[in-house]
Amino acid sequence: MTTPAAPPAAPETPVALTTEEIWPFAGLRVVSDDLELRYLDDDLLFRLAEVAAQGVHAEDAMPFTTPWTRGTPLDVARSVVTYHWGGRGAVSGTGNTRLELAVLSAGEPVGIQGFFGTDVAITRTVETGSWLGLAYQGHGIGTRMRRLVLHLLFEGLGLDVAVTTAFADNAPSNGVTRRIGYEPNGVDVVAREGKPALSNRYRLTREAWEAQADRPDVELHGVAPVRSFLGLDAGPSAPSDRAR
Template sequence: MTSTTDPDPTPAPHALWPLTDVRVISGDLELRYLDDALLFELAELAAAGVHSPDAMPFTFPWTRGTPQEVARSVLAYQWGVRSRLSPQDWTLELAVVRDGRVLGVQSVMAKDFTVAGALETGSWLGLRHQGAGVGTRMRLMILHLAFEGLGAQVATTSAFEDNPGSNGVTRKIGYLPNGRDAVAREGSPAVSQRYVLDRTAWDRRAESLRPEVTLHGVESVRTFLGLAPQVTTTTAAS
């Protein structure tokens, strides 16, 4: 009698791509790895509007065009980010989710992070979800992942001077101004304000700005990015 053995099962997604397990949770809000199911929902959200027609908060005007063109721009960008990820140059894109609905995206990116310990954050929310405090919460959550989960020493961000919402969130959290850049935006000059927040400033944030955050799946991501092992815990405000 000939015995047979079952072939090895297909590896779970997280075994091949550990980023799929990343989750950052605070209350009813969650940052979750942007898989294709969430990505198509995000693209539809962008197609419904990200800002008023007379504004442009982005250097590259990907929000211009028909709803279908905007949605396709989101898909193409996100698929491209995945394909270029490496320990030396990476961008982690996380869907902002509440009650099972995608509200926007929160990203963190770095080059030579194992050497410099510096990273940058960026984000956007669907127009219908703006002005309700979500922007501040999701920024605090990604900073918790950056400093407490990944061991960052410095976090930077930027926003055009005529983007009061983004600038307001940044200043509220405690970033310091870090210079200004004159850039071209849709064929006209514009000024982008740069900000910096270091680990010392993050550690002394007021209790009201340090909500309880739970991290999931971070250790495997640290390994994937070439970072030393670190125990991840649930950390309350202090």
Template sequence: MLFLALLNVSRRTLPCHTCEVLNVYWPLAQLKLATKRLELRVPNDAELSELAQVAANGVHEPCEQPFLTPWTDLPPGERALHVMQQHWSRRGAWSVEDWALELGVFRGGQAVGMVTLKARNFSVLREVKTESWLGLEFHRQGIGTEARTVLLSLAFEELGAVTALTEVFQDNVGSQGVSRGLGYRPDGISRDVLAGRVVVSDRLRLDVSDWATPDPTDLTVTGLAKALPFFSA
């Protein structure tokens, strides 16, 4: 019942003056990254509810567990609520020293998943980390690779990052392939505990010197200029 109530509230249309105030004080709401096929943007609450439903429908096969935090093991309604609450939490906790930019991924206006670019002490380290998930029905269509490419273009070419990091379970063939195909190189391993057992992840690193810049005509960035101070970029 709580989840349904949240969906109903999120679908309400904000008054124009409310949108104007939001754009002044939270310019990230206007950030959009578009290719010929995809659009990555900060979702409003109505779009966030659509993304949450994608997660509720399934993110991976039942026999898989690609995430260290096992949120995809939750029942569908709780899984959807997790997506919404995490987005609100990260938005509310944003600071220039510690930020996490969550973008909805849309194809032809349809919500297909989310990607995250996050950093701590970015003004000094110039390092970012990436996360992502797609609805199961959108796997193996090149969407993950394209969305990560867009995210890395934002990091390297617009924000001035020097390194992008990611961690991937060694048996996560799909994510391993996306990362290595984009030029990530091995950077050691991490050992963690998941459900009472040891799991090993490959740490992967992509330096800006190894970044192959995509065709600039394939990406349009809007709404970034006013948001740059939020990244300390």
């Protein structure tokens, strides 16, 4: 008769890991008065899918290269969820990096602000992108949320350059981008819903950002673990986890 093998012994000291240790972005927050950027967990993701389903732009406009805002409200909501689920695994200190943050105004989710890049630890450069629910546009939130992510990129993560694009016929986006201090950086012709469209490129350096006198007062929370995870600690030093 074979004697059953004894079960493996439990470790003397169980390993206890927090959510933030496993996934540092879970503790990331960027706060200025009543506006906040926060890691996009599933609860916020589904709430923002509902926001997007209510509309992001006028029917006769298309501010995105991928027309994810077309279709029924349910189509749009599902597009938001599946896109962000698919992108979570792209966050890394090597290769491609993509991070999406929920935008909350007075505690209510109103849009998403993200950034992405390739070999960011080497290039110290990312591209930003965002959207804001139609019901919340025209109140200055779009400008403020983009200033908050720039504060995170330059003063929290120690990056050197932020770039962005906007279709030439998207006057609000171009206006906000120039108002924040981006410099024009060329024009591309890209496909948009089966037709050619002009897309303006913009570039903002850390030096140009730091020279601005009207930068917002911002509190950064949970930045140091994110810098380490993305391999950014070897680059220029930058303040983290404090207000400017």
